[in-house]
Amino acid sequence: MRPFYLLLLTGLLLGQADAAPKSKPVSKPVAKAPPAARTAAELAEMIRPSLVKISQMGREGTDGIGSGFIIREDGLIATNLHVIGEARRLQIEMHDGTTHEVSTVQASDSHLDLALLKIEAKGLKALPLGDSSKVRQGEPIVAMGAPEGLGFSIVQGVLSATREIEDRQMLQVAVPIEQGNSGGPMLDMQGRVLGLLTLKSLKTDNLGFAVPVNELKTLIEKPNPVPMSRWLTIGALNPKLWKTHLGAQWTQHAGVIRSEFPGSGFGGRALCLSTQKVPEESFEIAANIRLDDESGAAGLAFCSDGGDKHYGFYASGGKLRFTRFNGPDVYSWTILADVPSDAYKPGEWNVLRVRVEPERIVCFVNGKKVVESDDTGLRGGSAGLCKFRTTVAQFRNFRIGTDLSEKALDPEVASKMRSKVEEFVADATSSEKTLEGLLESPAAAKRVLVEQRRKLEEEATKLRELERELHRRAMTKEILAELAKPEPEINLLRCALLLARHDNPEVDIASYLTSFRAMVLDLKEDPEIKAGTIPAVKRLNRYFFEENGFHGSRGDYSNLSNSYLNEVIDDREGLPITLSVLYVELASALGVQGVFGVPLPGKFMVGFRDGPEGELQLVDVFEHGKLVTVEQAALDLTEDGRFPEDALAPITKQAVLLRMLRNLMSSVFDNSRSLRESLPYLNLFLAIDPKAAPERLTRAQIRQRFGEKAGAREDVNWLIDNFPEGGPPELMQQLDVWMRALQE
Known part of the structure; x- marks a missing residue:
């Protein structure tokens, strides 16, 4: 079959998806003579006043240190996003030792690993920004920062290459990048910033990478400011649910609790205890746990007095360890068991479970018993999570109950399911006898x-x-x-999260719904929300864009993350449609009337009316909540300056989900991924809308290409049976020829 169908359908799909934002013409400045090259010593003296040291401040002092540099005289500072972390107070130390508190996180971008910080200061010395698109391989450069938190230092090297790392262009530099250098500037010999130091090579100390400075310019042009008071709540544990002890940095995203940095207890011990009441007598606790470094340790804490006394069952050095802690130092510890287990999978998610009874304690990993102890030294108290040393640990699905064991399948159901799946399990007990025979x-x-x-x-x-x-x-x-369900009862937020989970089984929908409910609670009693549609929209805009930093994707528009609502909530960055879904659902949950999604051609927006007869106004959520008239939007998005009538009508929730699916398919095509990757989206699309002829035609083409003739015949047969009256006869003839070819 000719490629006509695929080209036709690709065009149809891309035409219905949200287009990337149009770029505005930029006037070219008059060329100036480049500044003269300087020596490294001259650069060090010139640059030093513009460098800063950034410290994450925790309860016990400094939790992390990185570098940054001043890019504007009024106190705007550039650094890496990973340098500032989340929910942490930030302190800026200048070259002369003076310090400032950060007032605003002016912009952040998780995809680019960049951040802009604002301090209240004036008359600072800013570094000039160069053009990273014009860098040349072998060009001499200098890098500056605060390695290991020490004083400011400079190192000279060369630009080795431009590399693509995780779908991002990075500058590879032949200079050592140590901990604390991240966020520091990489400059040419004229003193212009070409990039921000970020990654240290695992292969050699004399090799690192930098984010191109042109990526930073995008954040400067399109900030998403978040006041520090609000930033401190992003990723923070809910104090009503968790109490931390002995420091470390505990954050939470989408149900996953993450712990970084050692705690202040001996051995870097730190605790995160649940406020949930532990059942009396016998009880169980469990959680899924993953360590980034098996030389560290992390797991469950229980029978805790809220301080230094508790039991711990945790992974350590690839083994499972059960310990009783009676105090703050090593002399107060009793290691009750330290055992290896084939059931434990290093580097992966593992389920740790503990059963506590009056006379014994039993510990399990991934359903297999590894420890049974009759120790009765501690009972009662609180339960939660523990971490040791410098490892980064992740925890999810923590739970407390009387019986958390995985229940056996119903025998009849299990038998039926097993009969559908062929067993491929070897008999390990006969391996020695088998080897003797094989050696012949x-x-x-x-x-x-x-x-x-x-x-x-x-x-x-x-x-x-x-x-x-x-x-x-x-x-x-x-x-x-x-x-x-009836349209008013459909939970669009849950549908959008299910769409994300369709691709990623680890998406914890309940956790994101909890995060959304927290947003609702933030505004539920706000007087502006209760004052009517127009005041409510103004308040929503401030909350959404100024206080929480939601923003449109700046450069990686076709990244699938922008279409996954869970990642939009985490990163506060997305497409017009995903940002609109969150905005409209928040308005609906707050009882704000007259706010709805508007499916404009090429760009989804939020519409609102002040009463049934009020004039339709638009919120461009992609452009920081900019209010635009229908006429302005039509001039920007159409050639003739007019919208078709149905473009301004409220869209159904099913239609929203289908448009989100079209965006996902568009991203697959834009990124030249395998056509097979679009099949799951097409299957879901046609399950929701079986009458979608363009998508069915696309699926038939892809099925045929991958040899799935039966599926292709099914789709082509549907197209023939549902061919519209008065349709082009030549297209019907092509469908008939296609069907005959599939039957051969």
């Missing part, structure tokens, strides 16, 4: 084993794909069940 002809045996291994790997791949498809179909079923 080792060469032949090896060939047979390789063949069998490859076969099993192929089967494992098929089973993984079956597991993925089962998950997708389960999510599709949940989405269809939600959309089957």
Whole structure:
């Protein structure tokens, strides 16, 4: 078949997706003679007044240190986002030792790992920004920062190359980048900033990377300021649910608690205790835990007095350790068990569970018992999480109950399911006898084993794909069940999160719904929200864009993350439609009348009317909540300056979800990913809207390309049966020819 169908359908899909924002013409400045090159010593003297040291301040003092530099005389400072962390008070130290508190996080971008900070100061010396698009391989450069938190230093090197790392262009530099250098400037020999130091190479100390400075210019042009008072709440643990002890940095995103930096207790011990009451007598606690470095330790704490006395069951050095802590120092510790276990998977998520009874304690990892102890030294108290040393640990799904064990499947259901999946389990008990037989002809045996291994790997791949498809179909079923409700009862927020979970099974929908409810509580009693639609929209704009920093994607528009509502909530960055969904659902939850999504061609916006007969006004959520008239929007988005009538009508929740799916498919095409990656979206789209002819035509084309003739025949047959009256006869003829070819 000719590529006509694919080209036609790709065009149709891209035409219906939200287009990338139009770029405005930029006037070219008059060229000036470049400044003269300087020596490293001259640069050091010139640059030093513009460098700053950035400290994350915790309860116990400094939790982390990085570098930054002044880019505006009124106190605007550039650095890496990972340098400032989340929910941490930030202190800026100038070259002369004076310090300032950060008043505003002026801009942040998780994809670029960049941040702009604002301090209340004037008359500072700013560094000039160069043009990173004009850098040349082998060009001499200097890098400056505060390695390991020490005084400001300078190192000279060369620009090695421009590399793509995780879909981002980075500048590779032949200079050592140490901890504390991140966020410092990389400059040419004229003193112009070309990039921000960020990554240290794992292969050699004399190699690092820098974010190109042109990426920083985007943040300067389009800030998303968040006052420090609000920044301190982003990612912070809910104090009603958790109490921390002995420091470390504990943050939370989407149900995942993350702990960084050592605690102040001996061995870097730190605790995060749940406020949930532990049942009397027997009880269980459990959590999913992952360590980035197995030389550290993290796990469960229980029977805690809220201080230094508690039990700990945790992963440490690839083993499982059960310890009783009776005080603050090593002499107060009793290691009750330290055992290896094949059930523990280093570097992966592992489920740790503990059962506490009056006379014994039993510890499990991934459902397998690894420790049983009759120690009764501690009972009662609180339960939660613990972490040791410098490892970064992640925790999710912490729970307390009387019985948290995984319940056995119903025998009849289990038998039915197992009959549908072929078993590929070898009998390990006969391995020695098997080896004796194989040694009779080792060469032949090896060939047979390789063949069998490859076969099993192929089967494992098929089973993984079956597991993925089962998950997708389960999510599709949940989405269809939600959309089957009457329109006012459909939870669009949940639908959008289910769409994200369709791609990523680890998305914790309940946690994001909890985060959304926290946003509702922030505004529920606000007098402006209760004062009518127009005051409420103004308040929503301030809350959304000025206080919380939500903003449109600055450069990586087709990144799939912009279409996943969970990542939009985490990163506060997204597409017009995902930002609009969150905005409209927040307005709805607060009871604000007359606020709805408006499906303008090429750009989704939020519309509002002050009463049923009020004039329609628009909020451009992609442009920081800018208020625009219908006429202005039409001039910007259409060639003739007019919208079709249906473009201004409120959109149904099903139509919103379909438009989000079109954006996901558009991102697949834009990023030249495999066409097969678009099939799950097409399948979901057609499950929601079986009458969507363009998407069905696209799926037929892709199915045929990958040899799925039965599926392609099904789609082409549907297109023939539903061919519109009066449609082009030549297109019907092509469909008939196509069907005959598929039947051969």
